[in-house]
Amino acid sequence: MKDDLKIVDRRTLIAFACGALSASGVFIFIPDGSKPISQQELIAVIKQLNPPKSLVAHIKQTWLGKSNLLDELYENIQKKLKDIPSTRVAIEAQITEDYEANKVMVVDGWIMSRTEVALCLMANG
Amino acid sequence: MIYQGEEIPAGQELVGEICVVGAGAAGITCALELERYGKKVILLEAGGIERSKESQRLYAGKSTGMPYSISHTRLRVFGGTTEHWSGFCAPLDSEDFERKNYIKYSGWPITREELNPYYKKAAKILKLGQYNDNPDHWIDEKNGFMRYPYGEDLTEKIWHFSPPVRFGRDYKKHFEKSENVDVFLNSPVVDMTLDESTSRVGRVTVQSADKRYYVRAKKIILACGGLEVPRLLLNFNKQIAKGLGNESDNVGRFFQEHPEFHRAGTLLITGPTAHSKLYRGHTRKLKTRIAGFTQISNEIRVQKKLLSMAFYQLGADQLDDLGKEIQYYSNNLYGHQKYKDNIRVFRFIAEQEPNRDCRVQLDSKKDALGLFQPKLNLGLTDFDIRSMRDSVSTFANIISKHNIGKVKLLYPEMLESTREVVKKYMGWGNHHMGATRMSKNPSEGVVDTNCKVHTVDNLYIGSPSVFVTSGCSNPTFTIVALAVRLAEHVNNTL
Numbered sequence: 001m002k003d004d005l006k007i008v009d010r011r012t013l014i015a016f017a018c019g020a021l022s023a024s025g026v027f028i029f030i031p032d033g034s035k036p037i038s039q040q041e042l043i044a045v046i047k048q049l050n051p052p053k054s055l056v057a058h059i060k061q062t063w064l065g066k067s068n069l070l071d072e073l074y075e076n077i078q079k080k081l082k083d084i085p086s087t088r089v090a091i092e093a094q095i096t097e098d099y100e101a102n103k104v105m106v107v108d109g110w111i112m113s114r115t116e117v118a119l120c121l122m123a124n125g
Numbered sequence: 126m127i128y129q130g131e132e133i134p135a136g137q138e139l140v141g142e143i144c145v146v147g148a149g150a151a152g153i154t155c156a157l158e159l160e161r162y163g164k165k166v167i168l169l170e171a172g173g174i175e176r177s178k179e180s181q182r183l184y185a186g187k188s189t190g191m192p193y194s195i196s197h198t199r200l201r202v203f204g205g206t207t208e209h210w211s212g213f214c215a216p217l218d219s220e221d222f223e224r225k226n227y228i229k230y231s232g233w234p235i236t237r238e239e240l241n242p243y244y245k246k247a248a249k250i251l252k253l254g255q256y257n258d259n260p261d262h263w264i265d266e267k268n269g270f271m272r273y274p275y276g277e278d279l280t281e282k283i284w285h286f287s288p289p290v291r292f293g294r295d296y297k298k299h300f301e302k303s304e305n306v307d308v309f310l311n312s313p314v315v316d317m318t319l320d321e322s323t324s325r326v327g328r329v330t331v332q333s334a335d336k337r338y339y340v341r342a343k344k345i346i347l348a349c350g351g352l353e354v355p356r357l358l359l360n361f362n363k364q365i366a367k368g369l370g371n372e373s374d375n376v377g378r379f380f381q382e383h384p385e386f387h388r389a390g391t392l393l394i395t396g397p398t399a400h401s402k403l404y405r406g407h408t409r410k411l412k413t414r415i416a417g418f419t420q421i422s423n424e425i426r427v428q429k430k431l432l433s434m435a436f437y438q439l440g441a442d443q444l445d446d447l448g449k450e451i452q453y454y455s456n457n458l459y460g461h462q463k464y465k466d467n468i469r470v471f472r473f474i475a476e477q478e479p480n481r482d483c484r485v486q487l488d489s490k491k492d493a494l495g496l497f498q499p500k501l502n503l504g505l506t507d508f509d510i511r512s513m514r515d516s517v518s519t520f521a522n523i524i525s526k527h528n529i530g531k532v533k534l535l536y537p538e539m540l541e542s543t544r545e546v547v548k549k550y551m552g553w554g555n556h557h558m559g560a561t562r563m564s565k566n567p568s569e570g571v572v573d574t575n576c577k578v579h580t581v582d583n584l585y586i587g588s589p590s591v592f593v594t595s596g597c598s599n600p601t602f603t604i605v606a607l608a609v610r611l612a613e614h615v616n617n618t619l
């Protein structure tokens with residue numbers, strides 16, 4: 001195993017999600033044969049999306065620990081990565097799918113997909 | 126010529142080829158068209174040239190369902206309710222005429238295609254400019270008329286705007302000089318008497334001031350508005366106890382309105398088409414004012430069992446701080462940072478399912494003319510409510526799914542406690558439709574496909590009360606189209 005590659009389970013991912021994403025060079029892996037989520041990529045995507053701090057705080061205050069959004073995000077993206085090589089594209093595809101399946105949440109009146117909300121939960125507020 | 130009813134001596138009998146009752150959008154259109162055919166028309170109007178409290182008081186009634194003002198949603202004056210309508214015009218869609226197995230009592234006995242030539246004529250009467258309801262006709266990317274990239278999930282529906290034509294004020298001079306149309310103001314019709322055969326109206330009774338005069342005509346067109354037509358038919362019950370044309374107990378039933386949210390929320394539109402002029406009221410091509418409203422595609426509506434609904438933009442809106450953060454986040458997500466966003470208020474107009482119990486009946490109270498006042502039971506079914514909720518969320522989801530932008534609901538509680546929110550914040554379109562519906566079979570409606578009352582040979586109805594379903598289009602364009610068609614039929618069969 002390379003130095004910059006750690007094998008982590010879902011719990012670890014969620015622990016990261018709750019504030020420890022500053023660690024870099026980490027792969028997140030589930031042992032079902034599909035392509036592991038690269039945490040680096042995930043961090044990169046969240047950095048690109050750069051959800052503003054008070055939005056993140058608002059969402060964390062409302063949902064952190066109260067729903068299984070992070071589990072769901074993890075599983076969904078993991079599944080997508082079987083066919084889609086890039087985490088960013090997998091996330092975008094999942095957001096589209098969320099809206100198609102009415103998997104949405106209301107943030108102060110705004111309709112947002114569960115994945116969009118989950119990404120905010122994972123961001124450093 | 127225009128006469129005052131008060132000038133007609135008591136007991137006098139006027140005779141004409143055609144008698145039109147009511148000088149609003151439908152009645153004046155019928156009169157103008159019949160005049161063009163060279164027919165002699167007596168046009169009886171309950172009100173005067175100017176609005177008056179006394180006349181308007183005769184439009185009072187009781188609402189027993191959801192709160193609704195029976196008097197304020199119509200005008201009893203020459204020109205009718207068009208004296209203060211807003212001029213929004215759109216035809217009903219082809220699908221609105223079709224029978225849908227998930228909408229009970231849906232399906233017109235005529236098609237949209239049959240109405241097309243009459244819509245063209247109606248567009249002229251309503252001064253819509255260059256009328257074309259095909260959205261493709263209005264796409265003009267060079268001039269900023271682009272379509273939002275929502276694939277086939279949503280469709281545009283083109284609204285045209287009448288200046289608006291005020292039928293009374295705009296056609297008064299015309300009728301003053303008319304040789305074939307005689308207008309009688311302050312001449313409310315208070316009764317119709319069937320002749321011995323009881324299959325024809327022999328005499329129309331008019332009450333003007335404290336006296337009565339009468340009109341005889343080969344054909345009579347009742348065009349006094351979508352609430353007043355059923356009310357009068359129910360009142361005309363001396364010979365047919367249930368009311369004229371009401372043998373099958375359909376008069377007054379199936380009343381429909383258009384539920385509206387005048388301010389439903391905020392549309393944050395991003396990307397290259399964000400500032401498309403297509404969706405705002407814009408004047409294009411030969412001074413025609415149009416706007417593209419948005420509808421959920423018929424396929425999705427059928428799949429999700431939804432009634433019709435149109436979403437449209439009202440004006441600019443502003444974002445609060447959280448809104449600005451969502452804007453920043455979604456622009457990063459869509460890669461739309463380089464475009465200038467557009468923030469708009471949006472509203473919607475919805476269809477109500479035809480409901481037998483949504484009806485106009487007679488109250489026990491009489492008006493000053495001795496007619497029983499109307500009693501309206503207007504309500505929304507569970508289906509109406511569910512459809513409104515699901516349409517709003519489907520619309521919001523489609524906008525986001527196609528990266529067009531984000532939707533903020535002003536009343537997000539409507540996604541859970543829809544009925545309560547609707548009760549509290551919803552408005553109505555002021556459209557009175559359905560209460561003397563068209564049907565092939567006399568047991569299922571009041572008028573036939575020619576708008577003739579099934580059981581009376583010479584009585585026709587020119588009114589939105591003949592609508593079977595109401596779609597999400599404001600009704601006057603269809604009212605006028607049906608009136609043009611009715612006049613043609615009356616002329617051909619006289």
Ligand SMILES: Cc1cc2nc3c(=O)[nH]c(=O)nc-3n(C[C@H](O)[C@H](O)[C@H](O)COP(=O)(O)OP(=O)(O)OC[C@H]3O[C@@H](n4cnc5c(N)ncnc54)[C@H](O)[C@@H]3O)c2cc1C
Nearest residue numbers: 147149150151171201202205206211212213314349599601
């Ligand atoms: C504020 C407002 C805004 C509106 N905006 C729009 C819009 O933007 N687009 C749209 O499509 N629709 C709109 N409408 C609805 C539109 O005005 C009506 O659909 C239209 O006027 C109906 O035409 P009508 O001929 O059936 O009835 P009316 O125009 O109401 O005419 C009925 C006529 O019959 C007369 N009458 C009544 N009783 C008798 C009697 N017993 N004897 C003789 N005459 C009688 C009345 O005085 C009246 O002149 C609006 C309505 C309101 C209130």
